[in-house]
Amino acid sequence: MSEQIPSTMRAIEITEPGGPEVLRIGERPVPEPGEGEVLIKVAAAGINRPDVMQRTGMYPPPPGASDIPGLEIAGTVVALGPEASGVQEGDSVCALVTGGGYAEYCPAPASLCLPVPEGLDSAQAAAIPETFFTVWTNVFDRGRLASGESLLVHGGSSGIGTTAIQLAKAFGSTVYVTAGSDEKCQACTDLGADAAINYKTEDFVERISELTNERGVDVILDMIGGDYLPRNLKSLAVEGRIVQIALQGGPKVQMNLLPIMLKRLTLTGSTLRPRTVAQKAMIAHSLREKVWPLIESEKVRPIIHATFPLAQASDAHRMMESSQHIGKIVLSNEEI
Ligand SMILES: NC(=O)c1ccc[n+]([C@@H]2O[C@H](COP(=O)([O-])OP(=O)(O)OC[C@H]3O[C@@H](n4cnc5c(N)ncnc54)[C@H](OP(=O)(O)O)[C@@H]3O)[C@@H](O)[C@H]2O)c1
Structure with a gap:
């Protein structure tokens, strides 16, 4: 890994199954990208109802997935794992992941990274993949x-x-x-x-x-x-x-x-999370071809209800559970 990448990062941990208060900011080693993966410096991560279910203990991460919540991210590619192709260091991407999004760094399969659509900021891009x-x-x-x-x-x-x-x-x-x-x-x-x-x-x-x-x-x-x-x-x-x-x-x-x-x-x-990377890559391919042009021409856009700093993940979950929101709730590592 290149020198600018620290060895540890801030991440949201589920300290035990329970209410929003069990989400705490902690320190974790920065993960290494595996085969076919890239490491992304996370600018923003989308929140989804399945994260709430994971927090309460009703939706455990599939084998091999991070225990850190977060199924979608946007940010910058900072390292390539072995055999990762189709993306370069420095690319701005959004990606579908099986967990680990509520953090400063997160690995993602290169085939599940899509370019941040023109005209969208990181929070908007992070709100796209899962839905x-x-x-x-x-x-x-x-x-x-x-x-x-x-x-x-x-x-x-x-x-x-x-x-x-x-x-x-x-x-x-x-x-x-x-x-x-x-x-x-x-x-x-x-x-x-x-x-x-x-x-x-x-x-x-x-x-x-x-x-x-x-x-x-x-x-x-x-x-x-x-x-x-x-x-x-x-x-x-x-x-x-x-x-x-x-x-x-x-x-x-x-x-x-x-x-x-x-x-x-x-x-x-169907459920999306346990499907293979190859199956999800086919969906990514269709989205890139048929949906990205609609987003870039502003015919379709992610609807953001609220953005919270990463450290306030528990407040973001409270908002989701209150069901006041219309559209998406996002966590940001950038200044809001
Ligand atoms: N299968 C998959 O692969 C997959 C992937 C992602 C998400 N999901 C599921 O998709 C759902 C939406 O996810 P999300 O992240 O978009 O969550 P969300 O924004 O929190 O949406 C949950 C929605 O359910 C609505 N709702 C609750 N009871 C209802 C009822 N009786 N009739 C109609 N609407 C009702 C709520 O609307 P009101 O407040 O108006 O009641 C709320 O808008 C969740 O259940 C999630 O688990 C499935």
Whole structure:
């Protein structure tokens, strides 16, 4: 490693499973990049709901991943590991990682580094990888959403939701969302959603039926599960697809399977973090080719709700758990 890289760094540690207060700033050795990896001096790291689940002990890091939280970063490449190609020292990149983002330095597979889109600062770039990889692989790969089709996004004002609204609209779909307040619903329609349903005051099954003249939607991106599943089945059109990406409403449900046969429905889902680097690199390739031009032409942008200094990670987690936010929350190593 080159001389300017220190031997230790500040990083956020999960001292024990628990509330936001268990996140503490500590000192760790600066990691070495492994085969095919680069070392990134982290300028900013995005916060995602899976980090909150990891902190509470419900989502342990996969084998080989850092115990430091943080699934996405932006910064400068400062060292190349063996066989790392496609990026150079000094490049400004954002990257998808399996952990370790809440730190001053973090290794990342070279194939999961993408250039910081022109016109974006580090905080905006750090807010891209986790949600854009997730939305791309679930809505467009698994859900096969096509131009002219319709999408229902539960949790439209989340980091994932704000990304899904913009990408689905940019690729020519009609987009409906659910969100938990009128303010959040307004933010979703401001971002391009065709209609937003306040799930606390309205029944989304009835509203989707009205909005689609009883046809239903082609794809549902669902982060709720539980009793949303039978209601989602009712809201799907013939040949519709549900893509399950989280289970905030619980993993178990009793349901009638008949609509799956009668309407020829597909129920699928995925988690991003345990997938292989090669699988994620294919998603990175699609994003670079099809989505980066949309970001650089300002048709799609990461929505940042708040940025906190790294040392205030616990405050950032408190904000996420309060669900006040619209879009993303980011940690920064730069002066805010
Ligand atoms: N499978 C994967 O690969 C993958 C990857 C990344 C994230 N995820 C999951 O995707 C979800 C969003 O992640 P994020 O980082 O964007 O988190 P986030 O911003 O905290 O979003 C969570 C959202 O869930 C909404 N919500 C909660 N209960 C709801 C309900 N009954 N109906 C509709 N919306 C509801 C909240 O909205 P209100 O406040 O309006 O209720 C909030 O906007 C999380 O569940 C996360 O675990 C999955």
